[in-house]
Amino acid sequence: MKPSLVLGIETSCDETAASVVADGTEVLSSVVSSQIDLHVAFGGVVPEVASRAHLELFIPVIREALAQADLDWSAPGLDAVAVTAGPGLVGSLLVGLSGAKALSLAWDTPLVGVNHLEGHLFAALLEAPDLQFPVVVLVVSGGHSFLVDMQGPGKYRLLGQTIDDAAGEAFDKVSRYLGLGYPGGPAIEKAAREGNPKAFRFPRALRGDGLNFSFSGLKTAVVRLIEREPEASSADVAASFQAAVVEILVEKTAQAASDTGAKAICLGGGVAANGPLREAFSAAGAELGIEALVPSRAMCTDNAAMVAAAGAFRFAHGDIDDLSRAADPNWFLDLEA
Numbered sequence: 001m002k003p004s005l006v007l008g009i010e011t012s013c014d015e016t017a018a019s020v021v022a023d024g025t026e027v028l029s030s031v032v033s034s035q036i037d038l039h040v041a042f043g044g045v046v047p048e049v050a051s052r053a054h055l056e057l058f059i060p061v062i063r064e065a066l067a068q069a070d071l072d073w074s075a076p077g078l079d080a081v082a083v084t085a086g087p088g089l090v091g092s093l094l095v096g097l098s099g100a101k102a103l104s105l106a107w108d109t110p111l112v113g114v115n116h117l118e119g120h121l122f123a124a125l126l127e128a129p130d131l132q133f134p135v136v137v138l139v140v141s142g143g144h145s146f147l148v149d150m151q152g153p154g155k156y157r158l159l160g161q162t163i164d165d166a167a168g169e170a171f172d173k174v175s176r177y178l179g180l181g182y183p184g185g186p187a188i189e190k191a192a193r194e195g196n197p198k199a200f201r202f203p204r205a206l207r208g209d210g211l212n213f214s215f216s217g218l219k220t221a222v223v224r225l226i227e228r229e230p231e232a233s234s235a236d237v238a239a240s241f242q243a244a245v246v247e248i249l250v251e252k253t254a255q256a257a258s259d260t261g262a263k264a265i266c267l268g269g270g271v272a273a274n275g276p277l278r279e280a281f282s283a284a285g286a287e288l289g290i291e292a293l294v295p296s297r298a299m300c301t302d303n304a305a306m307v308a309a310a311g312a313f314r315f316a317h318g319d320i321d322d323l324s325r326a327a328d329p330n331w332f333l334d335l336e337a
Contacts, residue, residue: 004079006315007065007103008308011096012088012116013142014039014050016057018065019304020078024312025129029068030298030305033057036183043182044172051091058099065304078109080320082311085113086331087143093327101323110320112311117333119306120268121150123299126309131293136262138253138281141269142168145213145249147256148333150266153313156335159256160211167245168271170215174222174241178234188238189274195239200225200232202244204251211252211259218244242276250280257288264291272300 004024010017014035020028035053039045066076083100086093097113104111120139125131136159137148145168146161165173168185175184180191202221205214222241226232257265265288267281278294285292299306 004312004315005071005077006080006082006112006308006312007062007076007078008114008304008306008311009062009081009083009096009100010116010119010302010304010307011054011058011092012084012086013092013302014045014053015302016054016061017302017304018061019308020065020069020071021126021305021308021312024309024316025126027126027305029065030303031061031065031068032301032303033061040182043176045089047089047091050089051095054092054095058095062099062103076107078107080110080112080311080315081107082112082114082308082315084116084119084307085325086115086328088116088329090327090329093329097325097327101325105323110315111323111325112314112319113321113325114307114310114314115331115333116302116307117144119310121148121156122153122309122313123268123295123303123306124266124293125153126299126305127295128293132263134260134262135264135266135293136253136256136260137266137268138249139269140167140249140267140271140277142166142172142271144269145215147211147253149256149260149262154317156333158333158335159260160213160252162213162215164214164216165219167213167215167249168269170219170245171271173219174238177223177226178237180234180238185271185274188242189276191235192239192242192276195233195235195237197239197243199236200240202240204244204248207248207251211256213248213252215245242274246274246277246280249277250284253281254284254288257290262290264293266293268295268300270301273297
């Protein structure tokens with residue numbers, strides 16, 4: 001029996017990405033075209049600029065992904081075309097979804113709409129296909145921060161989530177306030193290397209109070225500090241802020257793992273590329289005596305391999321869409337009751 005071949009397409013925000021994955025686990029190609037340089041002057045992603053860039057990059061990125069997988073553009077022999085249908089920027093989603101529909105129609109290949117957040121859950125499975133369930137997954141990005149009890153593919157229970165800002169959003173806002181640049185995550189991490197993480201004691205919101213997160217107050221605490229101490233070292237502020245974020249994320253993940261009896265903890269989302277978070281997450285797994293899966297940085301950021309993997313699972317379970325499939329910019333995970 002030949003391996004299933006799924007083309008994944010990701011355009012939820014400011015990366016145009018395509019990937020071909022075999023049998024839901026083997027990445028044959030993964031192409032990501034980032035738009036960071038287009039948005040840096042604005043200090044954040046501009047939706048209209050992102051949509052126009054996706055339009056220009058869509059076909060070249062798809063062609064490159066097929067070429068890397070040794071597939072022919074005119075007849076690639078795919079079993080499904082999987083595309084992010086939400087959540088994300090609606091204009092960006094529509095570019096990817098419309099393009100995927102056209103390819104599905106031209107190639108007479110089934111279309112599968114994928115939840116971007118579920119893709120992040122599958123990122124760890126691409127690099128650890130023998131993962132033993134249940135696991136607790138921490139997804140941290142610019143738009144989302146949440147903990148999920150994953151009993152298996154497609155079986156998710158929400159344990160906690162941010163009640164205000166996402167962790168990545170807080171990184172961007174603090175970086176902008178400190179004048180460190182965009183994107184905020186790498187800028188804060190770079191500045192923090194020269195700073196003292198114990199210079200300032202910023203709040204760890206909701207500590208000991210369930211598994212939800214809150215980062216809005218932390219951001220405000222940084223602003224208030226600079227107002228009181230305008231000469232404060234940006235490196236010390238960045239390091240202290242980063243330490244507060246990392247500490248509460250890892251602390252609540254460990255608590256969730258203990259509460260659920262998880263066999264492993266997994267990290268995903270763009271903020272998962274942060275070095276101190278990766279180190280602390282691995283250390284927490286060792287302390288708990290369970291596996292800590294920290295995907296490669298390529299699998300942390302938005303990519304299409306995770307979309308293809310999630311799409312392969314959905315396709316195998318009969319979740320096929322027709323050409324009326326709509327984009328849903330607010331689509332959260334489909335959770336168990």
